[in-house]
Amino acid sequence: MDSTGEVSRVGNPMRTRQPRRLGKATKAGRATKADRAGQPGQGRVALLFLLPALISLALLRLIPAGVALVDSFFTESLLRGGRVFVGLGNYSDLLGNADFRKSVGVTLLFTVIVNPLQIAVAFLLAVLYTQRATGSKFWRSLVILPIAVPPAVSAVIWSVIYRPDGLGNSFLDLLKIPAQPFLTSTEQALPSIIVLLSWIGVGYWMLFLIAGINDIPDDIHEAASLDGVSPWRRLWSITLPLVRRPLAFVLVADTVSNLLVFAPVQILTKGGPNGTTNLMMYDVYNRAYAIGDLHTAQAEVILLVAVTLIIVALQFRLLRGDDR
């Protein structure tokens, strides 16, 4: 499950590059249309080469997605047996369920806080570590290091930190700050998870922004400094607008990966206390494998995808508006 989250994160940048390459190929194809007419077998050969990818796409992604959608319209009784078509029954059950509604609320709150926070910190760190200062590469590596730790292992490490008699409170004690309840309090549990996820995520997203910043031609900065532009102004008027594309990618990819957070919740809080960390992805898992109601869980997956699509579409809307 954790690895799936990981894959989606790593996989996204690849997916965004592909369309460009494909786009070029089609243009080239159009230019030589006349030549191609003389070689009717070429399309078939291309299809043959594409076949493994298409088959795995269908087998691993499209069919399961279809199965989930179909399953979400059915229900199964353990005592009476048999699959019964209930139409949108599972969906209306979910919408009438207080725990589910709370889970959506928690997920939205989490999304609104965690993404801007992670991106702002990642951007500031990226700016900091692209300055030509001694040791900046070393510090940069330290920030990236947590990516090497699987999310489940990070969660276990942080469970020791967050224990009431753990490292976190010992550290606060050094600073003469009273002991905090962390994961056992309804107010602090979600922020504690956000801190943990940011510890893992910020370094990763920073990488993309560093690449973006390094792509900015040096002469623009040189011209600006010749004109006597202040560093703050340069950050605001040069760096930020010119990394807008990687920034947009980071925003969308980070949002998606945060909507699918699972391992830390499962390991640290199990959605508690009082459902304050019951993110939708965990709620889906809980419904499917702890409660064992697979059909309602499939319905919730579909709703989770819907929520994700709405948020991502909204983000693209906003970004496109900027482009013009």
Place this chain on the structure above:
Amino acid sequence: MAPRAGRLIAGVFVVPVLLLAGCGGGSSSSNTAPAADQGPQTGTINVLGSDNAETYAPVIKAFESANAGIKVNYSQVPFDQFNSTLQQRLGAKDSTIDVYTVDQPRVSQLAAKGFLVDLTDLDAKTKAATSQASYDANHFRDKLWSLPMWNSTQFLFYNKSALKKAGVTPPTTDPEQRWTWEQVATAGKKAQQAGGTKYGLLLEQAEAYYQLQPLAESLGGGSGITGPDALTPAVTTDGWKKAMSWYGGTFASGLSPRGIGGFQTGPVFSNGNVAFFVGGPWDIGVFSSAKVDWGIAPMPYFEGGKPVTPTGSWSLGINPASKQQGMARKFIEFATLDTAGNLATTEATTIIPANTKSEAQYLPRLEKLAGSKSTGAAEIVSYEASKTAVGRPVSVGYIQFEEVMGKAFADIRNGTDAASRLETATSQLNEAWKSIK
């Protein structure tokens, strides 16, 4: 940007869906009679359980030397994830599990879902080998679905030096002189104040129904499940409310620590950080090497209530998707119905064997396990088994019940009002059981 969006969205869509794929729901048809094809006579069978591999090493060794050509490969899934992992793999008809450990209250649902092979042909043998309670616990709809491997009870462990420092006379091993929870709380507080220990009281499985059911039952609160089909929640009885508000209070007052979960609790006692610890026979083995000086007493009850102790443990069952059921049956029979085999399952981890003959050989060993510290343990085990033991309820909805109650206990522990949280649990149970009825 638009094509990018399209691809990303496609990516977003499939990821969560994948998580649920490949695990089609369990069929509700029950398995009847052992499958005709028992599979090969030799080879390697896979056993899945939640205990560490050392626990099963002795029985596997004994079995392999008695059955040439059969190898047993044991894999551990941590307890916290065990039930959901099983649900996932059995639902996907995963044939790489031949034998798995079955938590006894889950027998009914696992059997109803078709996740267990019918073992009714071993009924008479099982009845002769074990106690009535163990025999009953493995039945569902008059059929035998799993073979009882272990049994359990709970003790009150106390830190001798901490109580001495606080001037508290420790409880005795005599079940008739059993302490009340109120006495334990008062003495625990004294030990904390005297500076002997950081905490006064800790239950080993602080958020588990197994250990908390006796609290409610002691006050006459019932098991929490009623109704003709055992699918009606009853966790808002006076007994449940009173027991749970007392329990929540022990954390609010600092008598018990919050945030220490699952199986991190034992070390709190063995490191001398808590005065009283409620734990199982397995802890006698674990604590025998602890530096702390400790003693043992029967599990407490509430003042004005009756003594109730938990019982039951793990059984062994066969996965219907297994292609090697013949060898699997040989193994589970050896580990449960065979006196020496069953005894071997309790060699590395201290746990009471379910086989009556094995138990008779085992109890004197338990008594001596931790020297003078564990003196009296055997007497407590026998007394509780015959007088105070109350099993977990038999219901096809038990799996959901345990999950929902586990979350409620965690919230009550973290400070949520017990009465209102039990009300919430009731509606959550009704929701969860809707899909079963």
